[in-house]
């Protein structure tokens with residue numbers, strides 16, 4: 001079949017491809033230490049599953065309003081009021097098939113050929129692909145470990161042209177595990193207002209924050225900022241609900257109207273049963289989040305301690321999400337038994353998988369050559385064995 005040129009240039013999601021490679025090796029009988037996945041390993045809390053069962057029993061198994069049930073829109077608005085003091089009308093909310101679909105809705109509704117979208121790197125793998133699908137151009141702005149992988153207000157200013165349609169921010173960030181300091185975020189918000197640039201703030205990891213780090217929702221810096229902010233989030237990461245596929249956008253009314261038309265033509269409503277489950281997640285007890293975050297924090301501390309003790313790795317302690325992101329450039333050009341010499345992160349990760357049986361994702365896929373992403377959304381026991389294997393692998397480099 002003849003593919004469209006837009007789809008022809010699409011690559012599969014790199015994280016999914018890395019997980020598939022690990023699975024292939026596993027199928028040959030090898031025990032693989034799996035650190036590619038970006039999803040909580042906890043079960044979805046019981047009260048949320050019960051709400052889904054009750055929804056089925058009550059017959060909520062048909063189409064709903066294309067942009068989501070009123071109960072869920074109300075619960076989303078109540079959660080932003082409760083958690084961030086932000087007031088939104090349910091009419092500003094669109095419930096989507098996960099946060100990824102929410103991002104697609106925004107980009108497809110706002111961007112087209114000739115437009116530019118500013119994306120700080122490292123970035124989540126799907127950002128540039130989804131921008132390119134619209135015909136717009138991703139403008140990649142590199143950030144560094146020294147600056148906590150944060151876009152500076154100066155960099156933001158410099159990247160703006162008369163074609164800029166949007167800034168895409170991810171806070172806390174996948175793959176870096178970094179959360180923006182409140183001051184930097186506010187300074188970025190001021191630039192957005194001065195230059196009238198809308199901001200897509202992807203806050204899917206908003207609840208996964210460690211230590212003294214403070215999370216601030218981008219829209220909360222004032223009414224002028226809120227008027228330019230499209231917040232994207234969902235239940236996937238906070239409530240261990242990746243499979244339920246519920247995300248959302250909260251946006252100004254005109255954009256919401258456009259996205260609502262798009263969604264009504266393209267997908268109709270997200271799963272009715274999942275929507276009722278999401279109401280229970282947002283309206284129900286929030287202790288499940290506290291418990292999961294406490295466990296993630298223990299894992300994060302363990303991973304940081306172990307990686308610190310390994311020679312020639314460099315990284316910043318993750319302050320959010322569940323990823324460690326480390327620089328492996330000191331291993332490039334070194335020789336492993338068997339004569340393999342990795343020259344970049346992709347070759348390093350391939351060798352780490354084939355020789356060390358540790359599955360990670362190359363920074364090349366996140367616009368961060370020289371880095372490797374390790375997900376700590378797995379048990380301490382699994383982390384311990386995998387980090388032992390990583391340590392042993394690194395020791396073999398001559």
Ligand code: PLP
Pocket residue numbers: 038097098099100101124170173174202204234235236242245246247
């Ligand atoms: N945004 C970021 C930064 C992510 O890491 C992910 C998932 O990994 C998503 C969005 C998509 O989330 P969902 O599973 O709700 O589509």
